[in-house]
Amino acid sequence: MKSLAELQALRDEMKTKIGVRKDGGHRMRVVVGMATCGIAAGARPVFAAFIKEIETRKLTDVVVAQTGCIGICQFEPVVEIYGEGGEKTTYVYVTPEKVPRIVAQHVVNGTPVVEYTIGANAK
């Protein structure tokens, strides 16, 4: 069972490696809306799915963060992805099932998944 002693071992292992991530300097930011509206619509599994996908692909230059209500509650769960130049893509009605494709196509290869964006869904 995982214990603090094992955490100590993990730390020692990480410290011997070069390139342990320092704060700042991210290529991309994935921001999940986690106010009441987002959480009720299922933002937490979406947040967890992004973290797992980014860990699996070892994308150390991508950060997953949260924000509050951005005022488009009817589209929750909402995820905003910010690129290096500050350009923003807003994904709506995000589910954990959509996350691998968003990561592969947009976060890794730089092409937004247009059909999941607010532009393709707003009526």
Added chain:
Amino acid sequence: MMQELSMNILDVAENAVRAGASLIEITITEQSGADRLSVTIRDNGCGMTPEQLKNVTDPFFTTRTTRRVGLGVPFFKMAAELTGGSFEIDSAPGQGTAVRADFIASSVDLMPLGDINETVAALIHANPHIDFVYTRRFEDSEMQLDTRDFRRILDGIALNDPQVSGFIREFLAENTSALLSARGTDSTI
């Protein structure tokens, strides 16, 4: 309305984050003998004025300016009261806030606890500069994750570093299943 108590807990803990807390304590106690499930969320954030405290369970009160409803606390209160349980909240400016909800465990209206570990992991990952003490008690046993201990051991490595995040998830999963199987019974929720 939330589908799981653990989502209510995440939502109420987010209030503590926005209150500028540096320490947030979440405690879940299940005692089948007492037919109770209790949840407390305590923070050392900015607290509320008596006026705010009086209105906090009113859905049409919020400190936000983006819209005029605030449903987080009212949802949590409703979830407790639906089971015949109770809800209380204490707060004072500069002294933080403590929310406590007691649920009647055998009530058919008790929402499932849901994935509480995912709630705790999400809070830690999203707020690596805040300390969390998560305690889960089940009958006579308990498990705890105190990020202050983790932070001390990690010695500068961030709590949301991918490898640490993964460790935290496994720590929660393994310690929870050990806790719940300690008496050879599965949790009823």
